[in-house]
Amino acid sequence: MVILNKWFLYGIGFASATWIVSLYLYFQVANLDIFLTKSSTSYSSWGLQQNLLDSEDHKFPKKYMKSFKQDLRPILKLPKEQTSVNEEMLQLGMLKSKEDQKVKEEGYKLHAYNVLISNRLGLNRDLPDTRNSLCKSKNYDANLPKASVVICFYNEHFQTLLRTIHSILNRTAVELLEEILLVDDFSDHENLYSDVENYLIGII
Secondary structure, eight states, X not given: OHHHHHHHHHHXXXXXXXXXXXXXXXXXXXHHHXXXXXXXXXXXXXXXXXXXXXXXXXXXXXXXXXXXXXXXXXXXXXXXXXXXXXXXXXXXXXXXXXXXXXXXXXXXXXXXXXXXXXXXXXXXXXXXXXXXXXXXTOOOOSSOOOEEEEEEESSOOHHHHHHHHHHHHHHSOGGGEEEEEEEEXXXXXXXXXXXXXXXXXXXX
């Protein structure tokens, strides 16, 4: 009877210790998650700032560091209308019919992403200006050489490929764009090449 009680107490002690360790690890992970969520400092910017401050080679004046940190602040800021934007994105992915479900499933099968959303985005879309303020204020020579844009694709989703082409046309100055070269890397999706060719003939 004494031996039974001793092992029973050992069991209680071991179980208690296990629970204590489990709870400790849980709260450590929870605190880390909160820290990562609340942190808005760009790691790359922070690292660059620290290197400039600490490196003997750079000898960056500390009196300029405040304004420099402002220039290195995270490029993307959450817009005030983030909630409405998220709702709009959710609407793009809503399944409203069996046909939508079919398009979604077929898209994942062929392209590994939701082509239903891609189809609803349209060919001309608004994109935020993600340039750093230093890039926005930079002046470039007006006499620059033209560029050729090469797009290699293999079994690309038709609508996505067209949107890529339109994005280049919409966001590139005419005087800087020499040509857009489409290279089909032996796609085997039915009619992809002819569909792209016919579309381009129609807009040229």
